[in-house]
Amino acid sequence: MKLDHTLPLEYRSEENSNRIFGFWLFLGAEIVLFSTLFAVYLTLWNRTGSGPSGHEIFEIGPVMIETFVLLTSSFTIGLFINSMRQGLKKPAMVFFFITLLLGAVFLGVEIMEFVTYVNEGATLQRSAFLSSLFVLLGTHGAHVTLGLLWGIGLMIQIGREGFTLDTANKSFIFSLYWHFLDVVWIFIFSFVYLKGLM
């Protein structure tokens, strides 16, 4: 295998650098995917039928927690890559663990939020606005869930093998994914919640 030692570990083999490149392309597709969901939401957001409007159901408290938790997890996954690049396995693992923990907290708060909505009678089937709200948030939440599963699998692999060409590459790609979810959340935070409460 040809290795270029001037590059960080995760880019070093041609195969690995292709993978990072390919994942960026995939994120391009994800941008369009979420844009389409936003297009649907922004088209339907005031078509509430007989159901409640966003202004009536949104609560700023849980949303701020979710935002804070996700921003922090994006910070810690950045620190994880930073430690990885210095070959510091132990702190890296700690940062990774904190990231996943924060992800789980985010998910818990979001599920509780959904339960509250449903108890208030704001269900998926109630109106076009609620359908688009649940599917937009749910798609993001499903990405976070998948990220958690992926992250757990990855932690096991790093624990077993340390940082090798494989695990470093996977870790870096995972960090791209996680930062991307944070970016999507910023837009949900701004254009779903804050706009709705405005």
Next chain:
Amino acid sequence: MKKLFPVKHVMGYLFSLILSIVALSVVFFDLSVAAGMSILLVSAVIQMGVQLILFMHIGEDGSKKALYTNIAYALFVGLVTVFGTLFTMIWGYQ
């Protein structure tokens, strides 16, 4: 400490928290729709830039130009989808 918490990352984090609070202001101050939306848009776009450049290291890849093109094209299609849909389905009726 500096090894584990580089200044760049800490600054980026603080910056993103501040931007979120700036965005939050639209809820608490009585702003016009246009002003509120502008604040949201500007703060969200800056946040995105912070993530892309500081945390995702987009600039250090060997195929930088292709990656920027990729993101630009995705944003082009995304914006066309959002505003084109609004134009076709809502604004176009008035």
Next chain:
Amino acid sequence: MKWDEFFVTGEPMIYGAMVSIVVASLAILIGLTYFKKWGYLWREWLTTVDHKRIGIMYIISALLMLFRGGVDALLMRAQLAMPENGLLDGQHYNEIFTTHGVIMILFMAMPFIIGLMNVVVPLQIGARDVAFPRLNAVSFWLFFAGAMLFNISFVIGGSPDAGWTAYFPLASLEFSPTVGNNYYSIAIQIAGIGTLMTGVNFIATILKMRAKGMTLMKMPMFTWSVLITCVIILFAFPVLTVALALMMFDRLFGSQFFTMANGGMDMLWANLFWVWGHPEVYIVILPAFGIYSEIISTFSRKNLYGYKSMVWSMVVISLLSFLVWAHHFYTMGHGVMVNGVFSVTTMAIAIPTGVKIFNWLFTMQKGRIEFTTPMLYSLAFIPIFTIGGVTGVMLAMASADYQYHNTMFLVAHFHYVLIPGTVFAVIAGFYYWFPKLFGFRLDERQGKRAFWWIIISFNVTFFPLFFLGLKGMTRRMYTYSESTGFGPLNLLASIGSVGLAIGFILLVYNIYWSFRYAPRDTTGDPWNARTLEWSTHSPVPEYNFAIEPTVKGLDPFWESKKGGHQLYEGKIEEIHMPNNSGQPFILGIIFFFFGFFMVFSWWVPAIIAGIGVVVMLAVRSFERDHGRHIPVKEILETEARLGGEQA
């Protein structure tokens, strides 16, 4: 659910189809066992990650789907041949035009093009495989799972019947209560994910794995067209993913996106569908432009005229393709402003397309044109496609469109674009690259005979439809009364469709005959062609090139044949190749069952299958497979067997 709801009953034709499916499956199973081919099938095909074999599997699937979609078309033409014909009832006719459209676009045109991409692109850029060989196999098996799931709908549960566009509110649960449109939303979704992965894979391959010296502006035109196509795939397919997911939510979980009450917006579906759907048209047509560019240049013995303008016109087309979608529903009732804007953007696309047409003409000017079968298709393409394009500009004018919207005029228009633009192109490409894959050419005399049948019958079939449309015959009507006067032209069109069927039978016979009797080609370059793929052996060894080529300019092989520089410098070294894997195939099967259970809302099995998918992802994540190395000795042996020293 009772059995008679599960299986489609009450139609003699469907019973016939069921019997033939069972007989054909049994014949395949018995045949494989009798000839002891199970191991061969598994080792060489089902688990392969070789781009050439995956390409062949795509093309075989596409040919099968061409047959299926073609039978649908023949049934429709048979029904319309006479006024008040009773061959098909309204429901059956609805199902048939729906499946015809979906299958021809998504399960015939797309895989045929992706198949040719797979076969040709790595060879043209001097690579040994695609960037992600395993992902490539996953793409294929997801496409195949989706295609099979869609196809079983006509015997199990009933086919979708709301048109290939599945417009709401007709496609909603309220108005289409059978599982037909569940198949639509789920089968296309599965295949679509595969296509998206293909897009990622080929962009990465083309941008990161080109031969030394091949800068972007030295890439062959087909590779360029594939790059642009994949860019469109990458950014258009997510929109389809979302649209289909919302449709599934509406139909399976009772959400209100496109419904008639509670704030739902039915035309939002049409909007999203065409945000994807118009770029999709360019996805199937741009590679065709690339194929024609290669063929016209090769058989004119000249380099392509206006290379840079060709590239730039494709880039412009790719951007414009995202800006025109609303022209598919001018009559929806939005304002003048919307129709005006989309009218202008639509007409603007004619400009870069026109540039390409002139470039092909100028390429041929003063060339020594050789009338081979692929060249004949390319020549026929130019005038026929121009008719399609010009009628497209007519349809682009919003105010005039109100006259012929959703008439047979439209049907004629898009067949005049898609058949020469895509079908002729993939046939031409198939004839052109066939010897590279199999080591012999398809018989030219038979090929030309099939060509003339197809070209003449095509015009007999579709030209009358322009007039029928202008007279007021709408599309998708399953019968008409004699007093409309539609009878004679419809009969003519139906006669034409029989001719098309004969043409395709001749084409298939040509393939069969050539496999048995055609003389073998040992040169690797039967057409005296120009690009890198012709500089290696036919059939191509699994590693493609024993030594990685070095490129100095456009048409590198042509230049080296004329005594330019040496393509292959250096000595043979070990070659690193990816290992085969059964995982993509298994993943495809799991996806098939997942989709099937979702269609029937059988939640428990669906969840189990869903967990199966996650398990497969985990298995892949924990796997450490770094491929294998082919030793020098083995490469030398292969090279010797395939015809001596390279180049």
